[in-house]
Amino acid sequence: MKTPISYFVVLSAALFAIGTVGVLVRKNALVIFMSVELQLNAVNLALVAFSRLHGNLNGQVLAFFSMVVAAAEVVVGLAIIVNVYRRMHTANVDDASLLRW
């Protein structure tokens, strides 16, 4: 393995930052949600890279758990978005501002 592990960590950081910008910039709830998925995947990549660096499988198991939690999170999140769309007929997060003062 000739590639330094820090390359993978930097790539993961770049993907995480792109996901963060996506969450902050976009207005469509579904695209925001996809950006969150991108962030989760970036963290998974860092976990697997550290697992490789330290020579044990704890990082891979943690990435596995994070995938399961992400799957559960996607189900609930999409149900919430569908529910909001039914009530407000929009997927724009700016329009769902009932609690805004």
Added chain:
Amino acid sequence: MAPDQIVFWVFAPVSVGSAVAMLFQRNAIHAALFLIVNFFTLAVFYLVLGAPFLFAVQIIVYAGAIMVLFLFVIMLLGVDREESLVERLRGQRPLAIVLGLGLAAEIFVAARASLGLARAPANFDQTVNAGGNAQALSHVLFRNYFLPFEVTSILLIVSAIAAMVLAQRERTTTDTEREVEPA
């Protein structure tokens, strides 16, 4: 150049490029397709890093199941309209981009300071993954992480029930009132 270096330098630009393309895509479906490309490149990185089981799980669960769910909801809601460019908070977009770059730079500096150019041990497949990655992973999972594994099953049941409750149409008075009113 070692094979893993070639794979990294081929797929890293694709990975970052597809993520950026997802960010700038106006159409939600195109954004989802770019995200699928990104998930595939991440799966390739898992393979390079000695995690073939996670490679398979990444493709089956993420690129397969989760993204199909996303595309299904996008089609269900029909959100292919243009996104509004009105800013509720003034200066949110530039500030978000600057802070995102700052975050990336911060992690870059931290990785450089702590890891440097440290290389992983070469014999990962002979020592840790001996007898197969899936077997080794199952040993760790079912011995050291058995309780979290069981808790995960509860989480999955709870989220399935939550999704059913949330997505259920309310069959109370509102529906009957709506039927009485001429649509």
